[in-house]
Amino acid sequence: MSSLDAFETLSSAFVRAVPGALAGQVGAGVDTRRLTSGNEGLQRLLKAYASAHAMKETMQSWGDSIFFLELWSEINERSALRAKVEAHPSLPSTVQAHKGDQVQGTLFDELISQYALIATRAEEMMIRHICSEVETELKPYFAKQWEASDLNEEDDSIKVPATLVSPLTILSTHLALLSKTLSAATAAALYRRVASSIASHILQRSVLHFGRGRLTPARGAEFAREAGLWVEASQMAMPNRRVEAPWQRLLDGARLVAIKQGEEFENAKSAVWNGTEEQCAEFAESLGIKSLDRKEMQDALRARSDC
Known part of the structure; x- marks a missing residue:
């Protein structure tokens, strides 16, 4: 997410209008326009998309594995484990379950959702990047x-x-x-x-x-x-x-x-x-x-x- 935030910051109208506005936030002598324009800018967005998409795919695979499915069931069955999971914002909500109950979802559902949103955001930014450059020209x-x-x-x-x-x-x-x-x-x-x-x-x-x-x-x-x-x-x-x-x-x-x-x-x-x-x-x-x-x-x- 931070890479996309940085891209939007560097490519903002404010930074384009005030070249020194990010002094200290990027290396000295770095051309911020070059970082976010042309193929180099698109490559940065593609890397962010690829990373988010790969993490989403990996977590989906982990979540469907027997080990993590059994772990997720055990977490929902034990109140002490449920309390620890509920305290972590990157883990999904638990439901009280008894041994043998069918538990919905996986341990990584919340992270999968977060990475899916990052991938979608990267896609939107790629579309905006290409259209903006063509329309400017x-x-x-x-x-x-x-x-x-x-x-x-x-x-x-x-x-x-x-x-x-x-x-x-x-x-x-x-x-x-x-x-x-x-x-x-x-x-x-x-x-x-x-x-x-x-x-x-x-x-x-x-x-x-x-x-x-x-x-x-x-x-x-x-x-x-x-x-x-x-x-x-x-x-x-x-x-x-x-x-x-x-x-x-x-x-x-x-x-x-x-x-x-x-x-x-x-x-x-x-x-x-x-x-x-x-x-x-x-x-x-x-x-x-x-x-x-x-x-x-x-x-x-x-x-x-x-x-």
Whole structure:
């Protein structure tokens, strides 16, 4: 727990704003930002998670062993032992039992619960760490996303904007570390939460809330190509897994703003605003929209300058 507390302290806004605030608490000349940022910061969180998870697994194994099960039964049968256990905050509550009674739980239940909470906290901090670093690097991208591009709506070439290189690289690097270090199930669970959070962040900043009336048809098509880069970066980091699902909201919004101007776009507006529920659903299915409701589809179309 103390390692996670230290990480949060070192990475706090106060410490970032006042570099000397922890003088005496860390070694002289140590760059606290380096300790809690980038891959080094993520590695520290992974170590905390691995330690807590290993302790939880070990205690579960001990608790299920015959020796400790018999010891736990004896503790619950003898009042003197129960009193000693009750006085210790890291041991579970006892129940008065008689010899031969079936005693619930194990001697290590309280410790297992505590280590499980530490592991969960480490997971939350890893998710927050990755999302925060990617979103910070996205600020230049959002600042320049409305600038005119020399690409046109018909141009299918894929060009990575300079402002996306850093956030894409950071995401891919962090995901690769998760995939290499954690079990497949844990890495996949964290990936889904990271990707869906970043996808929603981009969708809100570029389309649903901040983009109203600002996306030209050409920029919409370019945005759709850029959205696909997030899936590609994730796939590079986790090559043996299906990675697209958590990005679905971003991809859906991108498909809508990339609809060709003219008749296709007018048909889209008609289906989303004036069509029946069935007609709107059929339109969404034809375009591959899976995660946006009708209002969100309307908000996405409103981002277009020709809406």
